[in-house]
Amino acid sequence: MASEKQYTDLYRECRNQIFAHSADVMNAVRDAAFADFERLGFPTRKVERYKYTSMDKLFEPDYGLNINRIQVPVDPYKAFRCDVPNMSTSLYFIVNDEFRAALQPKENLPEGITVTSLSEYAKEHPEFVAEHYAKLAKTDEDGITALNTMLAQDGLLIHVEKNVVVDRTVQIINILRSDVDLMVNRRVLIVMEQGANAKFLFCDHAADDHAFLATQVIEAYVGQNASLELYCMEETHYKNTRVSNVYVEQQRDSRFNHNVITLHNGVTRNRLDVQLKGEGAECWCNGCVIADKSQHVDNNTLIDHQVSHCTSHELYKYVLDDKATGAFAGRVLVRHDAQKTVSEEVNQNLCATKTARMYTQPMLEIYADDVKCSHGSTVGQLNDAALFYMRQRGISEKEARLLLEFAFIGEVIDKITLEPLRDRLHHLVEKRFRGELTKCEGCKLCK
Template sequence: MIEQQYIDLFEQYRSELDRYSSEAMNSYRDAAFETFKNIGFPTSQNEDYKHSNIARAFDADLGLNLRNIPIPVNPYDAFKCDVPNLSTNLYFLINDRYYDKNQHPEFLPEGVFVGSLQVFSVNYPEQFEKYYAKIADYSDNGVVAYNTMFAQDGFVVYVPKNVSVDKPLQLINILRGGVDLNVNRRILIIAEENAHVKLLVCDHTVDDVNFVVTQVTEIFADVSAQVDMYELEENSVKVTRLNNLFSEQKEKSNVVTSGITLHNGYTRNNYRYRILGEHAEAHAGGLAICDKSQHIDNFAFLDHSVPNCTSNELFKTVLQDKSTGVFCGKILVERDAQKTQAYQTNRNLCASEDARMYSKPQLEIYADDVKCSHGLTTGHLDDEALFYMRARGIDKEEARLLLMVAFTRDVVDLIRIETLQERLVNLIDKRFRGELMRCGNCNVCK
C-alpha cells in the first residue's frame, strides 16, 4: 500500500513536525491523519479522478524537509520579474517555507498582514482559528488530508474590514532541492467586510529533480469583499502539482480566480467554490498549454446555495504532441437559489493527432427560476481560417501560431491587472514558439 510509508513517517516524525511548526497548526494534524488512514490517496477508480492517477506520484522515494533545513537559494538572485510596469509587493515561498529575509519590505495599509502562516497563527490566534482549515474539506480528499498532516508553514494574506490593498501582491513559489522532494504548501487569503486585494502566485522550478507538490488554498470573501487570485504555473516537466483551491463567499462579494499553466509536468487543479450570500459573483478561469507528454486536469465544482448570484466558468486547453487534458466541471444550483445566473464554458484545441482531451461539463439544477448554460467544444484548428491567413501571405506555421494565441485571449481578458494581461499575451506567444522552455521570469532557466 502506497499510503503506509507516509503513515509510518507521520507517526515516527510527529515530534519533528510539531517542533518546526506552530502549536495552532499542529492541532489540526491528528484529525487529518485519521481521515488519511481511512481514505488514502485518490485513485483512477474514483470517477472524479478517472483520467488522473494521483496515487502513483507518491509511489517514489521522496524527501521531506521536516526539520526546516535551510535551502541554499537567494530568491532575489533566482527570480527577476520581467513583467514591464507590474508594480507589486513581492514575497517568496522556498518549497513550502516562507522566506522571511525580505530585502525591500513594502508599506501595507494598517492592520494588513502578509507573510508566514506560522507567524500569523501566533500573532493573530483568533483569526487563524476562525479561518484555517475550515473550508478545505478533506473528508473525501486524501491529498488535502495529507497536506494538513504535513504542512508546517505557508503564506497568508489578511485584510481587515474596509481596507483596500491597492498595490497587487505577488507570491513566488520556488522549488529547490538536491534530491527528489515532497513539498506541502498552504495559502490562506482572508478579506473581511468590504476589503479588496489582488494576489498573483507564480510557480518556478530551479533544480532538475522530481518534485511532488501538494498545495491547499483557502479564500474567504466576506460581505462586499473583492478578491482576485491569479496563478501562473511555469514548472519543469519533473513536477507533479496537486493543487486544491477552496473559495467561500458572502453577500455582494466578488471573487475572480484564474489558473494559467504555461509549462508543467503533471498537474491536477481541484477548484471548489461556495456562494453563501446573495448578490455575490464568482468568476473562474483556466488556461493550459501542453505538449510532449504533459498532463493537465482541471476539476471545478461551484455551489449556488442562495438566490440572486452570478457565476461564470471559462476553461480552455491547447494540446500538442502526445499531451493529455481533462476538464470536469459541475455547477450545482440548490433549491433555494432562485434567480441564479450560472454559465460554464469549456473549449479545447487539439493541435496534433496524438493529443487527447477528456471533458465532462455538468449542471445540476433544483431551482426553477434560473439562467444556466454549459458549452463544450473540442477540435482542431479551423482550416478555413488557416486558408484565409495563408491567402494573405502568412505562412502556414505562423498562421497556426497566431490562431492558437487568439484562442487563449478571452481567458487572459478575465485578469483585472492590465499590465499582467499584456505580459501574458507575450509569454503565451513565446510558449507556442518554443522560446519559453521552462519559465519566463527565472534567471536560472535563461
C-alpha cells in the first residue's frame, strides 16, 4: 500500500542519517525491524487486535520527520506549566522524541535511579541496554512496533537499581512542538531491579496547532518484589494521533499499577501487554476515557498469566458524547501452569448521545482448572429515572447529566493512589464535562 511504501522508501533513502544520529544498540536491531515491517505492513482490521482502528489510514498523510535531529526551540520551564498542586515531583521533558538533557530537575532523586536519554545511555552502557532493548517489544509480531523500532532515534531510559525506593514521583512531560505537521517516534525503556519501588507520571501535550502523529513503545521490566506505578495522561487536541504500545514483564511478587487517562485527543490507540512470569505477581490496569465530537479512543489489552498464584484486575470506563467512538478489547490468557489465578476484567461505557458508538470485547482464555476469573462489559445511556429524580429537586438537566457522568467516571479516578493527582483529575474531569478547555494553568503554548 502507498501508506507503507512511503515509510520503506524513507528508510532506504535516509538509513545512513538515521544511524548517524542514534546509538549502536538501537541501530543493531533497526534493519531487522525494517525487514519485519516490509513483511507485516500496517495491521488491517482483519487482524484481531486491530479490528476497531484502521491503522493504514492513520499513517497515510505525509508527515515530516526530524531525522537530522534539529533541536526545536522551546523552553518548557518558561512556556509550560503542568504542575499537580500539592504533589512534589521531579520533572523531566521530552520535546517530540528528544530527551532534553539540559533541563534537569532542581530536586535531587536518591542514588540508584537514572532518568536520561536512551540514546546517550546506550552509548555509555551498551551491554545493559542491549540486554533489554527490543526484547519485550517484538518486531516480528507487530507492524507498528516494527515501524517504531526502525525509525526511533532517541527516547527515555529509566533504571531503578536494587532495593531503591523513590518517594518523589517522577513526572515526564512529552511536548509535541513543530511549525509543520510532524511524526515522532519515541522509545521508553524502564528497568526496575529487585525490590525497587517508583512512581511515574507521563503527560502528553501538543503545543502547536499542527497535525501530529506520535508512535511510542514502552518496555518495562519489573523485577522480583519490585513495584512500578505508571500513570499516562493525554491532553492534546483533535489533530493529534497517538499510537502507544506498552510491554511489561513481571517477576515473582512484583506489583504493577497502570492508569491511562484520555481527556483530550484526536485519534488514540493504546496497547498494553503484561506478562506475569513469576508467582505472586499482581497487576492493576485502569483506563478512563472522555471523548466527544469525532474523537476516537481504542484500548487493547492482553494480560498473560504464565505461572500460578498471580492476580490481575482491569477496569476501563468510557463516556462518549456527540459522534465519538470508543473501543475496548481485553484478553486475559491463563496458561496451563497458571493454577490459582485470580483475574477480574470490567469494561463499562456510557453513550451520552445516540450517535456515539462503543465497541467492547472482553475475553477470557483459560487452560487451567483451579482459577477464579470473571469478565463483563456494559454499554448504556444515562439513567432516565435518576435524571427525573434530580430534575424534580431543582437541578437543571445539564447539571444533572454532568453529575451522573462525573459519578460514573469517578470510580476509575478513585483507584489512583497518588492523592494530589487524584484530586487534580477530579478537577480536570469536571471541567472537561462542562466543556471548558482543560489546559494547564499558565500554559502559554496551548493558546
